[in-house]
Amino acid sequence: MVMLSQVNRDSSPPDIMIPRDYNAAHDLIERNLVAGRGGKIAYIDDRGSYTFDELSKRINRFANVLKGLQVRQEERILLCLLDTIDFPTAFLGAIKAGVIPVPTNTLLTAEDYRHMLRDSRATTLVVSHLLWPHFQEIVDDIPTLRHVILSDEKVPGRLELSSLLSQASDVFRAAETTSDDPCFWLYSSGSTGNPKGTVHIHSSLVNTAELYAIPTLAIRESDVVFSAAKLFFAYGLGNALTFPLAVGATTILMNERPTPEAVFKRLRQHQPSVFCGVPTLYASMLAHPDCPGAEELNLRCCPSAGEALPQEISRQWSARFGVDILDGIGSTEMLHIFLSNRVGDVRYGTTGKPVPGYKVRLVDEDGQPVAVGEIGALEVSGPSSAIQYWNNVAKSRSTFIGDWIHSGDKYSVTADGYYVYAGRSDDMLKVGGIYVSPTEVESVLMGHEAILEVAVVGRHDDEKLIKPAAYVVLKPGWSASQKLAGELKQFVKAHLAPYKYPRWFEFLDELPKTATGKIQRFKLRSGNQNPSIK
Template sequence: MENQFAPPPSEFNFARYVMELNASRTNKLAYIDDAGEYTYGELFDRSRRFAGLMQSLGLHREERVMVCLTDTIDFPSAFLGCLYAGIVPVLVNTQLTTDDYAYMLANCRAQAVVVSASVLPTMTAALSRCNHEVKQVLVSQPEKALDEGILNLQISLDTSALGIAAITAADEMAFWQYSSGSTGKPKGTVHTHGNLYWSDALYGKNILRLNEDDVVFSAARLFFGYGLGNGIIFPLCAGACAVLMSERPTPQAVFKQLTQRRPTIFYGVPTLYVSMLNSPALPARSEVALRLCTSAGEALPREVGEKLSEHFCCDILDGIGSTEMLHIFLSNRNGDVQYGTTGKPVPGYEVELHDEAGCVCEAGKIGELYVKGPSSALMYWNNREKSQHTFIGEWLKSGDKFWRDDEGYFHYVGRSDDMLKVSGQYVSPFEVETTLMRHPAVLEAAVVGKQDDNGLVKTKAFVVLTDDYTPNEELVSELKNFVKSKLAPHKYPREIQFLPELPKTATGKIQRYKLRD
């Protein structure tokens, strides 16, 4: 499907673009974080000073800066400041290990690091292993004096001159994000200035349709593709206001933001939505100002979407995106939601399902999802083999399994690596999980394959119970029979293990590989 938006000019700098878009909004609120409020004028002044700071430290075009920040005003300031100067921010998760940071520092050859004070000890240990010179470490919001040679970011910004804008190309490397690394080492995914433009033009304007009166709040962090779009790309392109929160997005923390800041758009993930629904503190519709919610990260169970929509009287738009495509490319849309599906392709993206022979699947047949669109990343840095396996001509191989119904809605089946073959027939872990979650005892569920004594694969379910139920053998039998009554007999879990919680990534994705181990 052709998109309706003109491409960005060949000379294009995304930071300059959003500054020009909001030139008349100098005094309008752009961000609210835990410490204060910031206008568009203040945001762009901070961003240009960050650009000047990087240039004064001797950083050059296309050199990398590792950005390891929690969600405060310093994150968009650093991100936009780097882009403005033509320097490449490398956005990394703030919850990683020393080994992770050491690997990423070496892989991206960062010339500087901007890090939140809470992450500084781990990052310092990683820097001690670095095999190249990192010119400077800057710390966001330190609570105590810093060691010699490490700079306080705010003090440095206060004394920095405004930076010089770089004349960059739309197809020029703009920033990196690292994949989650669930299989092998994390992959440095390289995005362009134009990718940021297209993500807003296609999903932001077609699906979200933000305006300058909107207030948005994302439970997903800014260092993820989902969070970056939610909290920086889309609100800044619409002149809206974004709420940032540094603390962990527990239901209680989210409820506080929903009722006090009263965002009109909330971006969540399925595991959080489940916890919100099961919390006695879930705010009433009259206490919030929501007009729309989105969900991504994993497929949203039908019952969860329906209950949330009924409670908040607004649509919950489930969609799928990826680090490689920057944001969501397949989605439900406002006024056209089919709960239990991932919706239809976002205008401007093409989506196909391929069978094991590489042929395009007809409706009703399960296939691997391929997507084509202008926000696709350039490559994985220094990883030709993985790049060639994922970026196939104009198409991106997602690694997700879907089937498409006769009305064109896509139904998620699972990750290709997670699909199970039981009794010679494919089983979708997601289908079994969502069936288990229809039982009132089940808060969350994850299903994996386990070999029995004969070497045959059987399904095993890991279940988190609601507060009203206690683990016992009678409940195990009840849950097995419940699944048998809803699905084909070979799909029911042969074994069920109760856990207090499921292992998850920082985005809320269930780490099934840990359960398999």
């Protein structure tokens, strides 16, 4: 029998009791039906709305589709889906059947998908019709791939999801899985090589909801949740699937790119109370001429992750909407946020304190603890940790160190316990033998009225010594000039130690970013800048 998890929220951290016989999809759906929410709206996408009862039946139908196609327990199915009802249907339907879904970034290349299909040895591909062109030339070259399912339109010679669902039974008994069984994978960003398949177990999802979402975000049944961050990566998966399903909230899905215009449309139309964004988007929204006023919206909670949130953006958002952005950090390996600010305890310019149930530590190059105020490598331990990288022993051993995960991030901690982001390990600069955090310089520059976005990286000067260089996107109405560059240099010198100021300023139309909105500093370091530098 596959049972539900139970939680004692009177303890701190919450005492989460996950039985040995456990299926994550069964838990997240059944808890809502048991609570009498069958007729409540679970999801609203660009095509319509779906109750918890309808969602449950779709999930059961997809599980039966997989059974009918003879997809076996623990086989992998690759999902390349836009944010519509088909994503939770396929993701949770696979998990309920004991099959392992592998959601993938929807903005990759055919070669990226070829690698993932081969690496995961997927037997089934479920793909949105708009994304099919990336796959149509490669699927016949994947030896393990037996089934290709299009999610929203028919393609000759391929299966079509709605047709398959319409013919399947809406009754399905969850597969006999355990809390420690592999449940799903998420591929890492692959910024230092091919993406790595990060393996999570069945207990991971509910742990993130009970330890982070419910205590920190105070998410509840009455909430309407909208995540501009997409479902295909860890932050969005928690925001728009795990967390609302854990409490019976309603979720808004958007299949288009999260531009300020698209986000404003959903904020006005659906009046979400919880909005989940990333720092780049928050900055773009505030700078947009159509940015709404607080009286037009219904916001009460705004988490942020993906990269460090400049404190100036925090202040501007709070002043405009009367709601603090709750900056936090998570990772694919930890599944969601483990270090965060929280309602009533926000320190601008920091990532807050450890989420109860997680432990963090800062260590030097020899693995020894660093002193308060010194920069060290961030390591984290907690119950939502992945168990390995698929088929990559060397990288698994260097990242998963006993109970601890080496995050690849650099931090310092204040005397009263707030953690301050210093950058990724490979982003740190040594100027005159002293470490300089690019994030610290960026945060200061974001306080200048001309700047919309900025990235600071290292560049060699004429003596082959490393000095900071800043790549800047200006707000509308401002023009690039040597005079402005000089102004910006003086602005940094007025706020930081003199050796930290950028020696060069380059003005761009946009910064290179990943699909999740993170700035790709390695492209700036390598000289692969946007050709629109002014």
